[in-house]
Amino acid sequence: MSTPQPLSTIMPPALSDADQDALTDLHIRGTPPNTLRAYERDLIYITAWKQAAFDAPLSWPESETVALRFILDHSRSLENVNPADPALTVAEALIAQGLRKTLACPAPSTLDRRIASWRAFHRMKNLASPFDAPLLRQTRAKARRAAAKPKAPKSANPITREVLEAVLATCDHSLRGIRDRAVLMLGWASGGRRRSEITGLMRQDVDLKDYATDGIIWIDLVGTKTTAKGKTPRLVLKGRAAQALAFWIEMGRIDAGPLFRPITRNDNPLDRRLSPDGIYQIVQKRMDMAGFPKGFATPHGLRSGFLTQAALDGTPIQAAMRLSLHRSLAQAQQYYDDVEITENPATDLLG
Incomplete structure (x- = not known):
């Protein structure tokens, strides 16, 4: 043997x-x-x-x-x-x-x-x-x-609700303003989407069947950094964010193809999809127009801002993660930990 x-x-x-x-x-x-x-x-x-x-x-x-x-x-x-x-x-x-x-x-x-x-x-x-x-x-x-170095944040500051409102106020009624408002609101309110996730959306990924009756829009992401292709749960958009997206689809006449597109100088949408760098330019331009200093926030501020605001509002972290699609509780917890202790809703439990 x-x-x-x-x-x-x-x-x-x-x-x-x-x-x-x-x-x-x-x-x-x-x-x-x-x-x-x-x-x-x-x-x-x-x-x-x-x-x-x-x-x-x-x-x-x-x-x-x-x-x-x-x-x-x-x-x-x-x-x-x-x-x-x-x-x-x-x-x-x-x-x-x-x-x-x-x-x-x-x-x-x-x-x-x-x-x-x-x-x-x-x-x-x-x-x-x-x-x-x-x-x-x-x-x-x-x-x-x-070679380890302190990890620098992807955005210098989170785009919290207050910051977002100031930025949205710069979006006028031009087609470019309507598109930018929809991009920013969807990127923030759907859980803090990454640039690639926003630009990867197609018109068929947006379901308006419940919008007329319930004011709800369903969003199907093909895949994300933390979810496999075809395994991403449906996301929901409600309220003002849903209204902004529906208005963009109507005014931009987005019947098929890419959801978000470049806008020409004549305020007409092109057929091709908006690039991730286009999202960066939108955020930087609107932040500047709102009076924020250069480099105040990047598109990742939409993601960090959503979770930071959820912490400020006392939203359970598990509920926020159902939209942000964070796989790691520890990673999502970092945004909750960054909230100043004096702003923590738990400090007001006694009234």
Whole structure:
């Protein structure tokens, strides 16, 4: 009776060319387009990095030595290193190719994403990833800890109800004003939607069947950062927010296609969808028109403002999360914790 091999020495079965093609095709069809584009960019970068560092193409599976060098090269600043440092030479070559911007230490999230892509390429080939080795896992953890910085808020200030009202007051009765009012109200009142979620909405994602009788609009998000495609619960829009959205649909004659669109100088909607940067421009323009200082808030202020206002109003956090679609109670709780203790509704329980 033969002695069983340790799990660490068992290699995955080799795939035939046909099976490899089928596996790759399945990964492509089962991966979101944005993720595929990120994979493509990362593969270009990783390939160029190895060529510059080792004068060799990528290997499958890649060696732990190469993977370790990749982590070390991207876990420190190269701005004041010895001119003979090999990592500096490689970085300058990548900058010359337009694949790297500076010699500063890349953000830990950027390195994490490239490593995740590299691991995904190994999975597509049914190969073990070198990044799963204990030494590399420990090195990556140390590098992440060394580069850790206090997390800056995505918006300098939350767009609370008071701020939102001041911003909405700048929206006139032009088609642009009607659109901007609908964007801001939907983005805030539906739970604090992200820019991509707002711009991704199509006319068919908005259900007006109960609007005439109950003043309610149902919204179907295809997917969000925290929910899978097709698994996102329906959201509801009521009151002034529902009225603003219905008025935009009517006045913009949005019968099909993208819900929110660019507006021409002649105040006519285009057929294409508004971009996420368009949402950023709307928020910045309206904040400026309302008299707020430059950089006071970003579109994420709609999300943080919704949760902050929910805390100020004494709304149970679980109820707010049903609209914000936060998966983590701890993450949503941060907005509640940011409310000044003197503004906490619980301080008035006795009256």
